[in-house]
Amino acid sequence: LTYQGFREPLRLAVEVTSTNWEDDYVDKLDEYKGLGISEYWIVDYLAIASRSYLGRSKVPTVFVYQLINGEYQSQAFRGKDRIISPTFPELELTVEQVVTASQPRIR
Template structure:
């Protein structure tokens, strides 16, 4: 995060103002300009988007990977722009903000969210973790390809880590993957990928 504009803003005001070509989120009514992502961040994001798109195609799943859609918790003035967002296309007809604002709010529409960590890692591990759990999103990945977060999240010494949170009885349970660990995704059980392969995409 490079800048926070401390003016309370509604979601409607945010989406009508939000400029194209720049990355902003709305955090509890505060417009937040996101840091320009590093090249490695974009490479990891792109790699994961391609790999998961292949899984969707091969398994004939009714999923969509949008480019700029927002996730908005119901009854809040927040809106998040995940690095990778996989939507269940069959439920988008039930999303009141989808057609006009490319925004989703219901867990039934949101299959998987991935955040690739940058300098604002606290948002991913704390704020978005809580919001995504509250929505009821079944699977949430935090891909810390540089090992930037606190040691309690990425080990001591710090090392690149993928944390996959799965919803169990309305609470997230986490499994972590490093090095040659094979990624285990509840949504994509056939995914044949190691943590190292993902990290190398950003090296």
């Protein structure tokens, strides 16, 4: 990835996991850290990552990574948890809202 059009690093990057979830949890995490992106979200709405990331109860999870002293510190949010964004502290979204918004609506 190149972001040559930007004068400063992006403040927030959001990835939604797919079958190649390891790209989001490993490769992109390292890449975004190198680019100096201060906040990175991984939205694992299908809970497809391994248990080493999600824990025993594989449930939809939003991970928020904050770049502190050149390293990402993560926090996991699930269910009715309000997602805490250091970049956008006024944000009022829960994991449940994000996950249900991604599901197709039946009419």
